[in-house]
Amino acid sequence: MNGLTATLIVLVIVLIIVAAVAVILGLRARRTARKPEGRPTDPFHTGDQDSLRGDPRALKAGDIVEVRGQTYTVRGSVRLSEGGWNWSEHLLDDAKDTQVWLAVEEDPDLILSLWTPVADAGEPGAKTVDFAGRTYHSEESGSAEFRSEATTGLAERGTVRYHDYQASDGSKLGFESYGGADWEASTGEELSRYDVLIYPTAD
Structure with a gap:
């Protein structure tokens, strides 16, 4: 009897273990079935860099921007749109009152340029x-609607005309006329994603 009882006990334990494993595997299968299929992602997306160096597309007044080791504060931003095309220009100011503009656009990759x-x-x-x-050669020209945020020296909303030129070495020369005012010129250079480091302010 003792031997038979021991055998029965072992069989019961084995059955319990098998049932537990079956339940666990069933739950895992359900969870896997409920998971939505992953969406296709752009292999060249800069998401990792955005998390490490800040996202230029989210820049706003008060953020700190470091460009090639030079530190600036965002004084204000201009949001521009032309048809279905949108881009931003941010007024940067350093401690010595040097002012430059950081342009941020996607075409479709992220493009940064300093003006x-x-x-x-x-x-x-x-x-x-x-x-x-x-010698700069004409690249593109047009007009866009804009709205300004914080300190830019511009009206809150309006229209801007622009004309961009580029030299053979990649240097840029841009002209802008806001609200029909005189043309204002800026020289520009394209930046790499590694040239720009952003310290966003808390919302």
Whole structure:
């Protein structure tokens, strides 16, 4: 009897273990079945860099931006749209009152460029413009609607005309006229994602 009882006990334990394993496997199968299929992702998306270096697309007044080791504060932003195309320009100011503009757009990849206001560049319209020892060739022109945030020196809303030029070495020359005012010129250079580090302020 003792041997038979021991055998029965062992069989009961084995059955309990088998039942428990079956229940666990069944629950896992249900969870797997309920999981939605993963959405396709862009292999070139800069998500990892955005988490490490801050997202330029989320820039706003008060954020701190470091460009190639130079630290600036975002004074204000201009949000622009032309048809279905949208981009932003952010006014950056350092402790010495040096002001530059950081342009942020996607085409479809993220494009960052730094613009420095200049004088005596003339006006756009010609196919080429000679300035500061470079010959710039006309790239694109048009007009866009804009709205400004915080401190930009611009009206809250309006229209801007623009004309962009580029030299053979990649240097840029841009002209903008806000609300029909005189043309203002800036020289620009494209930045890599690694040139820009962002410290966002708390919302």
